[in-house]
């Protein structure tokens with residue numbers, strides 16, 4: 001299959017999946033990992049459960065934080081206290097590692113590559129994601145772009161139903177990538193990030209079966225070294241609306257959902273299949 005056809009197919013698949021037709025990933029993963037969920041706490045008035053994890057990956061200035069911000073806004077989460085948020089957003093930038101003195105000197109001369117996976121503390125990122133998926137409260141480091149180091153402060157992320165994670169190489173690390181329920185690629189000039197996304201699509205289509213890809217405007221060459229994708233404004237809006245719909249459906253099942261959806265200006269959401277079994281996850 002041509003890559004452009006793969007992307008088109010992925011987008012069709014993604015619509016189905018975003019509307020709640022086929023994801024059981026994290027729940028299965030959690031059980032595979034043999035995690036004990038008994039210590040899950042009640043948070044924000046709800047029993048904490050494995051959150052739905054949405055990754056937004058793409059090059060610098062490709063609109064990652066804009067997409068996340070819009071989703072948060074549309075769901076009325078921005079105005080809420082951190083402790084009350086049911087949708088939270090974290091950035092891979094928080095997981096840049098502190099540079100050594102010699103690396104800092106190189107950075108000052110503009111000779112340090114912050115777009116390389118080695119610039120990140122991937123172990124910390126993975127540990128935090130695992131804790132988030134286990135329904136735990138986590139501390140996300142605060143990164144200082146001036147000193148190129150982790151500051152003394154951190155941000156508390158409370159258990160939530162939906163977690164957005166955005167970053168240039170957020171899915172470079174295989175361990176991290178496998179946790180995501182939804183991946184939204186954002187295209188720009190960062191060929192490394194874009195190529196990773198394309199590879200991920202291939203993985204989805206040919207190795208692991210359909211998952212979710214959305215927000216990309218399929219435009220790609222067949223040659224592996226010339227793969228490109230871009231994310232248009234129109235696609236961004238479609239992706240945001242679909243995701244907001246999906247999250248709304250997810251949240252609608254919780255006690256204060258009506259109030260939140262009213263606040264967000266979403267009164268009805270297309271139906272999706274009822275959850276079955278005891279997983280507590282509708283997808």
Ligand SMILES: Nc1ncnc2c1ncn2[C@@H]1O[C@H](COP(=O)(O)OP(=O)(O)O)[C@@H](O)[C@H]1O
Nearest residue numbers: 058059060061062063064065066067232233236
């Ligand atoms: N779909 C879009 N169309 C046009 N401009 C956009 C779009 N999405 C984001 N922008 C603008 O592009 C710039 C970079 O977006 P941002 O979300 O900060 O990117 P990133 O988080 O990927 O670095 C911002 O000025 C933002 O307002």
Ligand SMILES: Nc1ccn([C@@H]2O[C@H](COP(=O)(O)O)[C@@H](O)[C@H]2O)c(=O)n1
Nearest residue numbers: 059060061093096114115145148167168
């Ligand atoms: N100390 C640093 C750390 C990172 N960068 C650059 O920031 C970019 C990431 O920004 P996003 O808006 O895409 O999250 C990345 O491309 C790094 O090169 C930096 O300049 N200094």
